[in-house]
Amino acid sequence: MSTVSSVLQPVGTPVRLRRLVKLSAMLSAKNYLEVGVSHGSTFFGVDIPTKDAVDPKFQFDVKSKIKAGIQFHELTSDDFFSKLDWSIKYDLIYLDGLHTFEQTYRDFCNSLQHIHENSVILIDDTFPNDVFSSIPNQRLCGELREKFGTPAGGAWHGDVYKIVFAIHDFHPGFNYRTIVGSGNAQTLIWPSKSGWRSPLFKSLEEISRLSYTDLLESYTLMRPTEEDEALSLCISELLKK
Structure with a gap:
């Protein structure tokens, strides 16, 4: 494993890809899974020997992208995990599928069957930038933005943020940090014995009913952290094992 400062990247690298490239280098990752690939803007930028791409409908010509070490699975994440051999483990997993708490949490739980003690999971879109962005329905999010004149760049995160409370x-x-202050917020998760805590909610159902206001009131539970600090903490804890 390497340090954050030793990972060099071209200027202007998109924030999502930048973090994945840093993580892959720091972990010396050999196996990578991405759920929610769409156009492949992050997937094809991650240089890892063995990669699995999962999406119900890829937004590119799959045949033109076939190469050794890459597998394309054009199906839902539920179907993918139901068919995936339990012996397969990934060093790095990136979850960027449906922007709903329920599906993202299911993807996270399924991913836990395919990690080892030094694996890292990165979840996208875990902190909406306003109340409209936190609406699980993308169409409704857009309609309300237009109605109330608050475009906010057209951002839509859904209620993925609830997964952080579920993980807590x-x-x-698992320890975790939500990366903030340098682009779209994402939550970094890794196996750890140093982040033990007591539950704060009565049930998973209670978490599913949390609102954007609840999120703001419980902001510290997100464990917001600057990018390099979060990555360094993750790697330092993994190195202690």
């Missing part, structure tokens, strides 16, 4: 309460064997 139901997965104490």
Whole structure:
């Protein structure tokens, strides 16, 4: 594993790709899974020997992208995981599928069957930039933005943010940090024995009913952290094992 400062990247690298490239280098990752590939803007930029791409409908010509070490799975993430051999493990997993808490949490739980003690999971879109962006329905998000004149760049995150509270309460064997201050917020998750905590919610159902206002009131539970600090903490804890 390497340090954050030792990872060099071209100026102007998109924020999502930048973080994945840093992580892949720091982990010396050999196996990568991306759920929610769409046009492949992050997937094809990550240089890892073995990569699996999952999306119900790829927005590119799959045949032109076929090469050794890359597998394309054009199906839902539920179907993908149901068919995936349990012996397969990934060093780095990126979850950027449906912008709903329920599906993202299901993808996270399924991913746990395919990690090892030094694996890292990165979840996209975990902090909406306003109340409209937090609406799970993309169409409704757009309609309300237009109605109330608050475009906010057209951003849509859905209610993925709830997964951070679920991880806090139901997965104490994992530490996490939500990367903020340098582009779209994402949550970094890794196996750890140093982040143990007591649950704060009565049930998963209670978490599913949290609102954008609840998110703001419980902001510290997101464990907001600057990018390089979050990455360094993650790697330093993994190195202690």
